[in-house]
Amino acid sequence: MEKKAKVDGISLAIVILNIAIVAVLILLVTLIYLYMTGKLEQTDVANMDQPETTAATLVTTAITTDTVEHTTEPEITTTPEETTAPEDSSEPEETEPSVIEAAESDTYDADFFANDLFIGDSIYTGLVNYGYFPDKQVFAMIGLNPESVLTKTDSDGNTVFKKAEALNPKRIFIMLGSNGLAFMGNTHMAEKMKELAKGLQEVCPDSYIYIVAIPPVTKEHDAQGQETMVMVNGYNKLLKSMCEDEGIVFLDLCSKLEDNSGYFSADYAEADGMHFLGSAYKRMLSFFQKSIQL
Amino acid sequence: MKKRIACALLTAVIICGAASCNGSKPADTTTTPAATTAAPASNATAAEITAAVLAEVPINSAFEKKKESLEDYFDDLDTEKITDSSYYICASGAYPDEIAAFKFDSEDSAKTAVSSIEDRLEYQKTTYKDYTPEEYYKLEDAVIERKGEWVIYLVTSDNSKAKEIALGFIG
Numbered sequence: 001m002e003k004k005a006k007v008d009g010i011s012l013a014i015v016i017l018n019i020a021i022v023a024v025l026i027l028l029v030t031l032i033y034l035y036m037t038g039k040l041e042q043t044d045v046a047n048m049d050q051p052e053t054t055a056a057t058l059v060t061t062a063i064t065t066d067t068v069e070h071t072t073e074p075e076i077t078t079t080p081e082e083t084t085a086p087e088d089s090s091e092p093e094e095t096e097p098s099v100i101e102a103a104e105s106d107t108y109d110a111d112f113f114a115n116d117l118f119i120g121d122s123i124y125t126g127l128v129n130y131g132y133f134p135d136k137q138v139f140a141m142i143g144l145n146p147e148s149v150l151t152k153t154d155s156d157g158n159t160v161f162k163k164a165e166a167l168n169p170k171r172i173f174i175m176l177g178s179n180g181l182a183f184m185g186n187t188h189m190a191e192k193m194k195e196l197a198k199g200l201q202e203v204c205p206d207s208y209i210y211i212v213a214i215p216p217v218t219k220e221h222d223a224q225g226q227e228t229m230v231m232v233n234g235y236n237k238l239l240k241s242m243c244e245d246e247g248i249v250f251l252d253l254c255s256k257l258e259d260n261s262g263y264f265s266a267d268y269a270e271a272d273g274m275h276f277l278g279s280a281y282k283r284m285l286s287f288f289q290k291s292i293q294l
Numbered sequence: 295m296k297k298r299i300a301c302a303l304l305t306a307v308i309i310c311g312a313a314s315c316n317g318s319k320p321a322d323t324t325t326t327p328a329a330t331t332a333a334p335a336s337n338a339t340a341a342e343i344t345a346a347v348l349a350e351v352p353i354n355s356a357f358e359k360k361k362e363s364l365e366d367y368f369d370d371l372d373t374e375k376i377t378d379s380s381y382y383i384c385a386s387g388a389y390p391d392e393i394a395a396f397k398f399d400s401e402d403s404a405k406t407a408v409s410s411i412e413d414r415l416e417y418q419k420t421t422y423k424d425y426t427p428e429e430y431y432k433l434e435d436a437v438i439e440r441k442g443e444w445v446i447y448l449v450t451s452d453n454s455k456a457k458e459i460a461l462g463f464i465g
Contacts, residue, residue: 122387122425128366129385130357135366142387143425155369271354275388278355 108285113137117169117207119149119160119196121179123215123276130278132285139163145180146192150199160196165203172200173288175212175253177239178274181231190238197248210288211243213254215280216264221273229262256287338463340380343395343446347459348382351450353393357385371410375403377443390422390432394447395460404443411438411447418449441465 110132117137118124124140127133139160141152153159164172174196180189197209213236222228236254243250257280259265264273268280276284348356359366359381364373367383378397384390394411398404419433437448437457444464448456 125387126385129359129383129387131359131363142421270386270388272388275355275386277386278357 106279106282106286108282108289112289113171113285115170117164117167117172118175119164119172120144120175123178123274124175126276126278126281130281132281136167137169143179144176145184146176146189146196147180147184149176149196150192161199161203164200164207168204169207171208171210171292172204173210173212173251174200175214177214177235178227178232181214181227181235186231186235186238189235190242193239194242194246197246208249210249210251210292211239212251213239215274215276216254216258216262218266218269218273219261219263222263227274251288251291253284253287256283340378340395340397343460343463344380344382344393346463347393347448347450347456350459351393351452351456353382353384353391353450354389355384355386356382356391356393358382368407368410368414370413371407372403375399375407389426390418390429390449391451392418392447392449393456394445395463396445396447398443398445401443404440404445407445408438408440411445415447415449 113133117139118127118133120138120140121144122140122142124138125142127138127140128135139149139154139158141154144152149160151159154163158166174193176193176196177189193211197211200207200209214232216229216232217227232254236252240250240252242248257265257268259267268277268283269275270277344358361373361376361379364371364376364379364381367381375398376396377399379395381392381394381396383392396404396407398407415433415436415438419430422433423430432449432451432453435453437446437453437460439446439457439461441461441464446457446460446464448460450456
């Protein structure tokens, strides 16, 4: 009898020990799961969304006033403090083997852009290629320019207006012009950009439209003479002026990608001197988010 | 006695479970593919083939697209029939370079897929002919080669070399 009681005591101790181990394991697995899915950082990211209201109001004002008379560009292109950046929880699943790492401050939140549309040329095809956004959020084609974007269709047969209407995005980012520098007049390109923006406003009246400055070129590319920094800066200046006249928000991405000499920084430029390395997309998205959240 | 055995078994199960948690680290796809020597056709993987080609014929801004993304690039490609794949593109959009190795569930599936890959090549030719004429040579002698269940697709600066390396794996 005494022996049975002793055996029962040992068994009870082992059961308690097992329960303790199971509890610790469950706790560990839960913590690991939360860490892997990024839910531990969600609070911070959610808090960063707060300034959106201000930005939205600002942009609404700009676009609404367009129906009456033109307004000046909202002051949102100032470089914000780097410390306000949210943690980047948005690494594309697929990874580039040889990309230069972006600066630590070039962070963004993929959820911030979850309902946005990006319109551009071959540079914006990189948004899909690198896995930053799915195909449905990007209308981009190699060789696209401010004129051809008005009529070209994508692989699904959609024009840019049809795609925008179907997506009904929260924001529309447009970056076009690099492909027209060599043969299209800047004034003509700016006029076509205005036509594009107005067309998009018609089909997506609730969307906020942002026109993005075309990126710089490297010194080596500049020396070839086909696309130069003089051309880039001339077009961007005209584009900014058009945006001011039309009450459209202009995002000066160009200056964010330049080196100290005013050319496309080697940290962000592909070997051809015009396209983006993977690091440039991070910088661009970080700049967009910080500017809009101001 | 039965209770003690049950407790001991439970302990063993928990310890084994904890140990197995350690081994569940997902495969790391961030590393640069390492060059490998040609393996026998039956043993070669798509990743080994593309890594070997990339090591000898590198492409700018090389980025591997997963099987789930292939439909964005190859219209009408039945990805359900693919059993192993590795597909690299020049993600910046500056160059037309592509390196792909696809293994299908049957020769018939591989044969069917060839037309989809040919369509992709034609689209790229149309796109880059005017955009960057100096890069067009990569597309002119691009390689689409089927061997059994394998299909190789190569658009590089040295397609004959890339083809030789890839075929070294699949015969």
